[in-house]
Amino acid sequence: MSEAELLRQLDEKLRQLSVEGLWSEASDADMATYSKDPHTTVLPHVWKWQDLYDAIQTVGNMHGLDGKAERRVLRLINPAYQGNKNRRQRTTTHTMLMTMQLLKPGEVAQDHRHNFAAFRFILKGSGAYTIVEGEKIPMEEGDLILTPSMTWHGHRNGGEPVVWLDGLDNPLLFLLQVITWEAFTGGLQPLKNDADCVAPRVGLARPVWEKSPERPSYNLRYQWKDTYETLKRLSGGPGSPFDGVALEYVNPTGGHTMPTLSCGIQMLRRGETTQTHRHNSSTIYHAFRGSGTTVINGEKFDWERGDCFVVPLWSWHSHRNRSNEEETILFSTSDMPVMEALRLYREEPGEGA
Ligand SMILES: [Fe+2]
Numbered sequence: 423m424s425e426a427e428l429l430r431q432l433d434e435k436l437r438q439l440s441v442e443g444l445w446s447e448a449s450d451a452d453m454a455t456y457s458k459d460p461h462t463t464v465l466p467h468v469w470k471w472q473d474l475y476d477a478i479q480t481v482g483n484m485h486g487l488d489g490k491a492e493r494r495v496l497r498l499i500n501p502a503y504q505g506n507k508n509r510r511q512r513t514t515t516h517t518m519l520m521t522m523q524l525l526k527p528g529e530v531a532q533d534h535r536h537n538f539a540a541f542r543f544i545l546k547g548s549g550a551y552t553i554v555e556g557e558k559i560p561m562e563e564g565d566l567i568l569t570p571s572m573t574w575h576g577h578r579n580g581g582e583p584v585v586w587l588d589g590l591d592n593p594l595l596f597l598l599q600v601i602t603w604e605a606f607t608g609g610l611q612p613l614k615n616d617a618d619c620v621a622p623r624v625g626l627a628r629p630v631w632e633k634s635p636e637r638p639s640y641n642l643r644y645q646w647k648d649t650y651e652t653l654k655r656l657s658g659g660p661g662s663p664f665d666g667v668a669l670e671y672v673n674p675t676g677g678h679t680m681p682t683l684s685c686g687i688q689m690l691r692r693g694e695t696t697q698t699h700r701h702n703s704s705t706i707y708h709a710f711r712g713s714g715t716t717v718i719n720g721e722k723f724d725w726e727r728g729d730c731f732v733v734p735l736w737s738w739h740s741h742r743n744r745s746n747e748e749e750t751i752l753f754s755t756s757d758m759p760v761m762e763a764l765r766l767y768r769e770e771p772g773e774g775a
């Protein structure tokens with residue numbers, strides 16, 4: 423018997439034993455993705471504001487979404503993942519999901535909790551609020567609101583139609599197979615008295631008697647007026663060569679926004695172009711103000727106010743504010759805390775940087 427035939431017979435026997443030789447074809451294909459640089463399936467992509475807003479207005483004019491979903495949510499799907507059969511694998515990047523949500527006046531998004539972390543970045547409208555652990559947190563344009571892992575949360579709206587972005591780490595938790603989700607039973611979660619709420623009554627100086635090892639201290643609301651004030655105050659300085667005047671929404675302990683997600687905001691001053699770099703964290707951006715161009719691996723991606731776009735991990739990228747009159751402000755979220763926690767984070771400046 424030839425060696426090839428012997429190997430074929432062995433492979434067949436091994437397959438029945440749930441074993442595979444490293445010589446098999448499947449392993450060859452897998453080895454081809456091993457190289458000194460990371461290999462990602464995430465594709466760069468821009469989602470246009472007008473397309474998203476038109477779609478959300480259309481579902482906003484409907485009453486019950488045909489009983490198919492409780493929340494008016496658009497999921498931003500990376501073109502690379504559009505063909506995935508399982509909805510949990512149709513995500514914005516391999517680790518993060520970004521969605522756009524509309525809550526109309528008088529509407530309630532029911533309370534629930536889950537172990538995936540989420541945040542809201544408010545784009546339009548006022549008068550809605552998020553309830554986090556009984557605390558009523560107003561949602562105003564440009565605010566960032568956190569609903570950390572396992573916090574009871576829901577949304578209610580007593581004002582105008584409000585549109586926001588949600589960012590979630592559930593693709594990562596799906597991969598780890600640890601996702602949990604539960605509905606709040608017995609109606610709406612009760613609201614705490616103002617005196618018992620952390621978010622509205624304290625800043626980053628916190629009562630020591632409320633510290634709990636199980637529940638790390640979060641800053642649940644980052645108000646736009648404070649964020650913008652800081653951006654303006656720092657705009658006369660050099661900023662970051664790769665990101666302009668860039669801020670991270672930090673946790674009160676000094677760490678990233680949440681254990682799995684970092685949220686940031688950056689100002690590109692009139693005509694500013696940043697230097698090129700790359701890192702092995704992926705970033706989802708939202709153009710909150712102004713317009714610009716991001717060059718990703720040599721390809722130009724133009725974006726205008728309201729657009730969202732993805733920069734996949736390990737892609738060379740630089741940003742440019744296309745206007746000489748207007749500042750540009752980009753909101754972003756990245757999975758960098760995960761890479762750092764696993765001691766895998768890498769970053770490199772481009773040539774000439
Ligand atoms: Fe939720």
Ligand SMILES: [Fe+2]
Pocket residue numbers: 664699700701739
């Ligand atoms: Fe970057």
